[in-house]
Amino acid sequence: MDSWYSGLFDDDDLAADVRGDWEAALAGGTSPARATRRLVEDWVDEVAGSPSLAASFWIALAALQLHGRVLETDVRDRAIRAIGRGEDLQRWEPGPYGRVLDEDPDDDRDEVAQRRHVTTALRARLVRAPVVDGVSGAQRA
Numbered sequence: 188m189d190s191w192y193s194g195l196f197d198d199d200d201l202a203a204d205v206r207g208d209w210e211a212a213l214a215g216g217t218s219p220a221r222a223t224r225r226l227v228e229d230w231v232d233e234v235a236g237s238p239s240l241a242a243s244f245w246i247a248l249a250a251l252q253l254h255g256r257v258l259e260t261d262v263r264d265r266a267i268r269a270i271g272r273g274e275d276l277q278r279w280e281p282g283p284y285g286r287v288l289d290e291d292p293d294d295d296r297d298e299v300a301q302r303r304h305v306t307t308a309l310r311a312r313l314v315r316a317p318v319v320d321g322v323s324g325a326q327r328a
Contacts, residue, residue: 194305195250198298199278201240202247205230209251219257219319223248239277242269250309258318270310276302 196202205226212222226248234240249266252258269275279299 194301195247195309198302199243199247201234201243202250205244205247206251209248213255219252219255220259223252223259223262238269238274242272242274243278245269246275246306246309249313253309253312253316258313258316260318260320263313263316263318267310267313270306273303275306
């Protein structure tokens with residue numbers, strides 16, 4: 188498994204929960220398309236009003252779909268936009284609404300840089316990845 192994949196879920200409880208819901212749905216026989224719809228329905232209220240939480244949700248869902256080779260255009264595009272805007276990075280920034288400040292400020296900067304590296308690697312794969320609904324990255328406007 189690629190390090191970018193596991194790196195998305197290691198320190199992100201929301202992403203780990205999304206992965207757990209995804210895996211449970213698929214293990215229960217739900218199709219990837221239906222699992223996607225269910226996750227969006229289940230998580231929409233949880234992430235509403237928070238661009239950083241919404242970004243983590245879409246990034247996690249895109250990574251799961253990519254890993255399962257069932258990437259949908261809408262999910263891909265939302266994740267690419269969130270990564271491009273750096274919306275998920277707010278949760279890794281030190282401060283009142285981000286991570287708890289470490290004693291060593293260099294550790295905080297390292298976490299942000301590490302997250303940026305992981306999401307940038309994912310973005311590169313998403314842009315090139317085939318999608319199941321027929322709209323490739325090259326065709327995207």
